[in-house]
Amino acid sequence: MKPRHATAVLLGCLCLPALAQFQTPEAAIKYRQGAFSVMGAHFSRLAMMTQGIQPFDAKSATENAELVGNLARLPFTAFGPGTDKGAPNRSRDEVWKEAAKFKAAAEKMVADVGKLEAAAKGGDFETLKAAVGVVGKSCKSCHDDFRGARRE
């Protein structure tokens, strides 16, 4: 039980200052939705390049990947206790009930985004395409487990 307890303490440490950063649950919900929205837009631009829908441009790819990198950690500071309600949102109860699993999923995404940034800076199309695929799977996996129907 010791590792599980340690994880719980660590999660507590991570969540409390995060919650303190927001005045209200509504502010936290809008912040995380905003961060996901902007991050998603820039990730989509990368995906459109690697899928051949838009022409590949190494400079633009790097700019978009850096923005995704700058934003990736932010939303997870805004899932503190009590932020399941306060504004319409799609977070499932599992975000808080399975907090360690959610945290692991968030950390995997952030790590995958780090590799995405490196791939974009490297300038090789196939490497970037593979990295976009890995991040896309991270997004989908977390959405499957933790994002549900809209609730008020």
Add this chain to the structure above:
Amino acid sequence: MKPRHATAVLLGCLCLPALAQFQTPEAAIKYRQGAFSVMGAHFSRLAMMTQGIQPFDAKSATENAELVGNLARLPFTAFGPGTDKGAPNRSRDEVWKEAAKFKAAAEKMVADVGKLEAAAKGGDFETLKAAVGVVGKSCKSCHDDFRGARRE
């Protein structure tokens, strides 16, 4: 008339690729609202420090100022023609009717945010406090002129 014409051409050049980046007006509106929301949250953390509501921490101030700097340009890529409707928003018609004035206000804010980042990195509290005040005035001025009642 030549400078005015040149400005109109420049604005056209800036707006068209920006619009092309979004699939729908709704996507553009959500993107700019998201960017403003996240930027506003990090700017508020700086303002809370310089107003003495939160303790001053130079490292945290720099992180927040860098995030504001990363985000400052983004919303203005999402005010392309036809994005006045498509999702609830508070943009006034003046955003498009007085496009040159809006662009100048946006550029002033971005320049002020550049000074804010430099001030935060410098680590001097009074310099940062002054820079936060200047950016706050930029925000307010633009909101006064270009942000109105919510419309569907």
